[in-house]
Amino acid sequence: MKATYRALGLFSGGLDSILAIKLVQEQGVHVTGIHCHSPFFGYPDKLAHWSDLYGVDIMPLDISEDFVRMLAQGPEHGFGSVLNPCVDCKILMLNKARALKEESGANxxxxxxxxxxxxxxxxxxxLNIIRxxxxxxxxxxxxxxxxxLDQTEAERSGMVDRERLLGFSGRGRKxxxxxxxxxxxxxxxxPGGGCRLxxxxxxxxxxxxxxxxxxxVAADFFLANTGRQYWHMEGAEGSFRLIIGRSxxxxxxxxxxxxxxxLLLKTRDFPGPVALGRFGGREWPAETVRSAAAFVASYAGKAVxxxxxxxxxxxxxxxxGSLDAPGTLLSVLAERSPALLWREFSWEEAKEAIKASGARNNDI
Ligand code: SF4
Structure with missing residues (x-):
C-alpha cells in the first residue's frame, strides 16, 4: 500500500499558492495550507470559504508580532519598491512553517x-538565500x-514525482x-493586492x-489601518499620534x-468622529490635548x-482608555488649518525618510 505523505503549504490566497498546493495534492499527498496573517496582509476570516472552494484544509498563523519586530529592526534584505520586505518576509514565513512541520511531523x-x-x-x-x-x-x-531548481528530498525519496512537477518561470500568468x-x-x-506594504x-x-x-507592536499598525492618521512632531522631544475615525x-x-x-476624544453634544491619541510613553501636555481636541472638533460638521x-x-x-471611563470636558474652537500641529505624512516624505535611514531599497 502506498504511504500517505503530509505536507504544509504556504497559502496566501493568491493563485500561485493555490496551484502549488493543488499540484502536490494531485500526487496523493495530504496538504494542509498555512495562512500567515498580520496587520499588513492576510484574510483569516476567509479561510472557511477558501477551504470549501479549493478543497484544502487551511490553518491561520498569526505572525504579527514577529513581523513587526523584523520591520522595526530593519529587514536584513531591505525593502522592495514600497515598504515590502519580501525576502525577510518569506524567510520568516518559511521559518514558521518549518517549526510547524517539526511539531506536526509533516514530511x-x-x-x-x-x-x-x-x-x-x-x-x-x-530563492537559495531564502531557503x-x-x-x-x-x-x-x-x-x-x-x-x-535542484532536486529536493521530497523528490529524491519518491514522496512526489518530479516528472509531474512544473517548470514555470518569469512574470507572465499564462x-x-x-x-x-x-x-x-x-x-x-x-493578481496583486493583498499586501498593504x-x-x-x-x-x-x-x-x-x-x-x-x-x-x-502589531496593535500600532492595526491602528494605522484605521481612520485618518495625524502626527504632531516635537523635534527631538518626540511625537504625538492622533487617529480620527472616518466612518x-x-x-x-x-x-x-x-x-x-x-486618549479618546469626542464631541459631547453633536455627532462627530471618535479620535484616539496614542500614549507613546509619556503623558500628553495639556496644550497638546487642547490642540488635538480643537482639531478633532473641526471634523464634527454639525458642531462646527x-x-x-x-x-x-x-x-x-x-x-x-474608554469613553465609559470618567473623563474631562474641554471647550474649544474648531481648528483645522494653520500653524497646524497635526499633519499627515505623504508617501514622498516617507520615501525620503526611508532613504535617509539607510534602509536598503531593492526595488523588488
Ligand atoms: S508582498 Fe512581500 S512583504 Fe508582502 S506578503 Fe508578499 S512577500 Fe510578504
Missing part, C-alpha cells in the same frame, strides 16, 4: 514561488518551478491560468509608526483598539456649523 513544505517572477525576491540566488536562511534547504518544495483552468478552479484570484497609501501611514514609536466602522474599531492610557451660527465653543469629551 515537507510547499511554497508557490515562481523562478523569475519578481526581479529580486524570486531570482535564483534569492538557506529559513532553515528549509532540505524540506522546501517549490512545485511550480521545481523542474528549474501558464498559471491554463493550469487553473485544467484543474477546474472554481474561482481564480486576481506594497501600497503607498498604506505605507505612508506605516513609516511614521516605525520611525517614531520606540518599540512598536462608524472606524469609530468602533478605534474604541476596540484603545489601550488603557490612550452650530458654533459658527452661535459663536459658542464646542465641548469635547476627553477620556483615557
Amino acid at each position: 515537507f513544505i510547499i511554497s508557490g514561488e515562481v523562478l523569475g517572477q519578481r526581479p529580486m525576491s524570486q531570482r535564483r540566488d534569492t 538557506r536562511e529559513a532553515g528549509v534547504k532540505d524540506c522546501l518544495l517549490r512545485p511550480l518551478s521545481a523542474r528549474h 501558464d498559471q491560468l491554463a493550469l487553473a483552468q485544467r484543474m477546474g478552479l472554481a474561482e481564480i484570484p486576481t 506594497t501600497e503607498k497609501e498604506s505605507a505612508r501611514n506605516y513609516w511614521p509608526v516605525l520611525a517614531h514609536t520606540p518599540s512598536p 462608524q466602522e472606524d469609530n468602533t474599531r478605534l474604541l476596540e483598539l484603545a489601550g488603557e492610557r490612550d 456649523r452650530h458654533a459658527a451660527q452661535t459663536g459658542e465653543a464646542i465641548t469635547m469629551r476627553v477620556h483615557s
Whole structure:
C-alpha cells in the first residue's frame, strides 16, 4: 500500500499558492495550507470559504508580532519598491512553517514561488538565500518551478514525482491560468493586492509608526489601518499620534483598539468622529490635548456649523482608555488649518525618510 505523505503549504490566497498546493495534492499527498496573517496582509476570516472552494484544509498563523519586530529592526534584505520586505518576509514565513512541520511531523513544505517572477525576491540566488536562511534547504518544495531548481528530498525519496512537477518561470500568468483552468478552479484570484506594504497609501501611514514609536507592536499598525492618521512632531522631544475615525466602522474599531492610557476624544453634544491619541510613553501636555481636541472638533460638521451660527465653543469629551471611563470636558474652537500641529505624512516624505535611514531599497 502506498504511504500517505503530509505536507504544509504556504497559502496566501493568491493563485500561485493555490496551484502549488493543488499540484502536490494531485500526487496523493495530504496538504494542509498555512495562512500567515498580520496587520499588513492576510484574510483569516476567509479561510472557511477558501477551504470549501479549493478543497484544502487551511490553518491561520498569526505572525504579527514577529513581523513587526523584523520591520522595526530593519529587514536584513531591505525593502522592495514600497515598504515590502519580501525576502525577510518569506524567510520568516518559511521559518514558521518549518517549526510547524517539526511539531506536526509533516514530511515537507510547499511554497508557490515562481523562478523569475519578481526581479529580486524570486531570482535564483534569492530563492537559495531564502531557503538557506529559513532553515528549509532540505524540506522546501517549490512545485511550480521545481523542474528549474535542484532536486529536493521530497523528490529524491519518491514522496512526489518530479516528472509531474512544473517548470514555470518569469512574470507572465499564462501558464498559471491554463493550469487553473485544467484543474477546474472554481474561482481564480486576481493578481496583486493583498499586501498593504506594497501600497503607498498604506505605507505612508506605516513609516511614521516605525520611525517614531520606540518599540512598536502589531496593535500600532492595526491602528494605522484605521481612520485618518495625524502626527504632531516635537523635534527631538518626540511625537504625538492622533487617529480620527472616518466612518462608524472606524469609530468602533478605534474604541476596540484603545489601550488603557490612550486618549479618546469626542464631541459631547453633536455627532462627530471618535479620535484616539496614542500614549507613546509619556503623558500628553495639556496644550497638546487642547490642540488635538480643537482639531478633532473641526471634523464634527454639525458642531462646527452650530458654533459658527452661535459663536459658542464646542465641548469635547476627553477620556483615557474608554469613553465609559470618567473623563474631562474641554471647550474649544474648531481648528483645522494653520500653524497646524497635526499633519499627515505623504508617501514622498516617507520615501525620503526611508532613504535617509539607510534602509536598503531593492526595488523588488
Ligand atoms: S508582498 Fe508582502 S506578503 Fe508578499 S512577500 Fe512581500 S512583504 Fe510578504
